[in-house]
Amino acid sequence: MGAPLPRDPIADAQRNWERHGxxxxxxxxxxxxxxxxxxxxxxxxxxxxxxxxxxxxxxYELLALLSFAxxxxxxxxxxSALLQVHPTSVTNAVDRLQxxxxxxxxxxxxxxxxxLIELTSEGRTLAKRSTAVLNAEVFGQSGFEAPDVDQxxxxxxxxxxxxxxxxx
Amino acid sequence: MGAPLPRDPIADAQRNWERHGxxxxxxxxxxxxxxxxxxxxxxxxxxxxxxxxxxxxxxYELLALLSFAxxxxxxxxxxSALLQVHPTSVTNAVDRLQxxxxxxxxxxxxxxxxxLIELTSEGRTLAKRSTAVLNAEVFGQSGFEAPDVDQxxxxxxxxxxxxxxxxx
DNA sequence: TCCAAACCCTTGGATGTCCTAGTATATTGC
DNA sequence: GCAATATACTAGGACATCCAAGGGTTTGGA
Numbered sequence: 001m002g003a004p005l006p007r008d009p010i011a012d013a014q015r016n017w018e019r020h021g022x023x024x025x026x027x028x029x030x031x032x033x034x035x036x037x038x039x040x041x042x043x044x045x046x047x048x049x050x051x052x053x054x055x056x057x058x059x060y061e062l063l064a065l066l067s068f069a070x071x072x073x074x075x076x077x078x079x080s081a082l083l084q085v086h087p088t089s090v091t092n093a094v095d096r097l098q099x100x101x102x103x104x105x106x107x108x109x110x111x112x113x114x115x116l117i118e119l120t121s122e123g124r125t126l127a128k129r130s131t132a133v134l135n136a137e138v139f140g141q142s143g144f145e146a147p148d149v150d151q152x153x154x155x156x157x158x159x160x161x162x163x164x165x166x167x168x
Numbered sequence: 169m170g171a172p173l174p175r176d177p178i179a180d181a182q183r184n185w186e187r188h189g190x191x192x193x194x195x196x197x198x199x200x201x202x203x204x205x206x207x208x209x210x211x212x213x214x215x216x217x218x219x220x221x222x223x224x225x226x227x228y229e230l231l232a233l234l235s236f237a238x239x240x241x242x243x244x245x246x247x248s249a250l251l252q253v254h255p256t257s258v259t260n261a262v263d264r265l266q267x268x269x270x271x272x273x274x275x276x277x278x279x280x281x282x283x284l285i286e287l288t289s290e291g292r293t294l295a296k297r298s299t300a301v302l303n304a305e306v307f308g309q310s311g312f313e314a315p316d317v318d319q320x321x322x323x324x325x326x327x328x329x330x331x332x333x334x335x336x
Numbered sequence: 337t338c339c340a341a342a343c344c345c346t347t348g349g350a351t352g353t354c355c356t357a358g359t360a361t362a363t364t365g366c
Numbered sequence: 367g368c369a370a371t372a373t374a375c376t377a378g379g380a381c382a383t384c385c386a387a388g389g390g391t392t393t394g395g396a
Contacts (some may be wrong), residue, residue, distance in 0.1 A: 002248075002249055004332050004333060004334050004335040005249065005250070005333065005334040005335070005336075006334070006335060006336060007334060007336045008325065008328070008329070008333070008334045008336055009250050009251075009252070009333075009334065010325070010328075011325070011336075013232075013236075016236045022299075022303055024308070025303045025307035025308045027314070027317045027318070027321065028307045028308070028310040028312060028317055029303070029307040030321050031310070031312060031317045031320040031321050031324070032210050032306070032307065032310060034320060034321060034324035034325065034328065035203060035206055035207050035210060035320070035324065036207055036210065036211070037252060037324075037328060037333070038203055038207075038324045038327055038328065039203050039204055039206075039207035040252070040353090041327075041328070041331045041333075042200050042203060042204065043204070043353095044354090047354090056381070056382075057204075057382090058381085058382060058383090064181075068181075068184045075344090076344075076345070077343085077344060077345085080170075081170055081173065082173070082177050083177075084177070084205060084208070085382095085383075085384095086383065086384055086385080087344075087345065087346090088345085088346075088347085088383080088384070088385085089382070089383055089384080090345090091345065091346060091347090092381085092382070092383085093382085095346095096381090111343095111344085111391080111392075112344095112390080112391050112392080113343060113344040113345075113390070113391045113392070114343095114344065114345085114391095115344080115345065131190075135190050135193045135197070138200070139193035139196045139197040139200060140192070140193045140196070142196040142199070142200060143327055143330045143331065144196060144199060144323065144327060145326075146195070148323045148326075149195045149196050149198075149199045150195070151319050151323060152199040152202060152203070152323060153195065153198050153199050153202060155312065155316045155319060155320060156199070156202035156203065156205075156206045157176065157178070157179070157202065158313075158316075159206055159209075159311055159312060160176070160178075160202065160205060160206065160209070161176070162311045163209045163311065164172050165172060165173065165176070165177075165205070165209075166172050166173040166174070166175060166176045166177065167172040167173070167174060168173075168174060168175045168176055168179075208383090211383095212384090215384090224351065224352075225352090226351085226352060226353090243374085244374075244375070245373080245374060245375085253352095253353075253354090254353065254354055254355080255374075255375065255376090256353080256354070256355085256375085256376075256377090257352070257353055257354080258375090259375065259376060259377090260351085260352070260353085261352085263376095264351090276374095279361080279362075279373095279374085280360075280361050280362080280374095281360070281361045281362065281373060281374040281375075282361090282373090282374060282375085283374080283375065
């Protein structure tokens with residue numbers, strides 16, 4: 001978006017917080033702001049890697065999730081729960097994946113309320129190919145040191161458990 | 169959005185990656201996915217805390233940034249650089265803050281291309297009040313242990329520097 | 337049995353982000 | 367001094383996310 005700033009804007013914000021008498025929450029503020037910015041950077045890298053496939057991260061996640069399901073199909077509500085996004089976001093993603101011929105909707109055999117999302121063979125192929133690129137261009141070059149990766153998994157895992165994402 | 173899942177979906181994804189022969193990037197994949205999900209949780213908390221003020225996080229960040237500027241005013245391009253978002257996002261936020269009477273646009277005294285964003289007194293008051301609530305309800309109850317906060321600041325700070333956010 | 341409550345998905349609306357392009361103003365170089 | 371380039375902001379479009387509300391299907395208790 002632009003050239004590097006001369007100083008870390010988040011560290012500046014942390015100093016501002018301390019200067020204004022909010023020293024007790026300055027560090028968590030900085031950590032949370034850093035998470036927000038890191039997500040933005042990572043998302044941009046992911047979207048860039050997926051662009052040649054006509055995929056966005058939201059659509060990729062759904063495709064990948066389906067590719068790991070034994071039958072290659074999942075109920076929409078299940079996908080919503082596992083991806084931890086709003087049901088309407090899944091509807092949106094499925095609409096576009098279906099237009100692209102990567103998934104199809106089919107009725108649930110026993111529950112008339114439920115819609116199954118099923119991977120087409122094109123969808124399965126694209127999932128494989130796009131995962132290979134993501135692995136090579138993003139996950140394989142994350143810029144995180146190996147010990148820091150472990151720390152992140154631990155710290156954010158605890159956070160997500162406390163936030164009610166999972167009970168395990 | 170729903171009840172806690174019985175198992176951590178990101179840990180499951182990590183196992184899937186390992187099972188499919190991508191063990192070398194499974195951990196970074198999990199760490200990155202965890203960052204994405206953590207951001208989502210934190211953003212939801214922040215938006216909830218700001219809702220009573222009619223603010224979103226994007227608008228709050230701009231308001232807070234202005235409140236720390238000595239003169240209470242900043243050029244839009246400067247705000248874009250410091251917040252590290254696209255210029256059009258700043259335009260969008262300023263439009264809405266201006267409608268709400270929290271900031272005003274004024275011409276730059278010497279550069280006709282530049283627009284200054286200036287805090288109104290209402291804007292300054294709201295910045296103070298909303299910051300107090302964010303500090304109390306979000307930053308003060310982040311759910312991160314103090315040592316983990318330091319780790320996050322260090323790890324994500326290194327990442328952001330490597331990503332070209334700042335050079336310091 | 338049968339109707340109310342619960343559940344599933346979709347539609348429509350509000351926001352935010354980015355990209356591309358277009359207009360206006362500054363700066364640079366010949 | 368004037369044209370070419372660079373910079374600043376905005377308009378329009380594509381996507382994603384969430385919330386609120388609506389219509390269809392199941393479930394469960396009276």
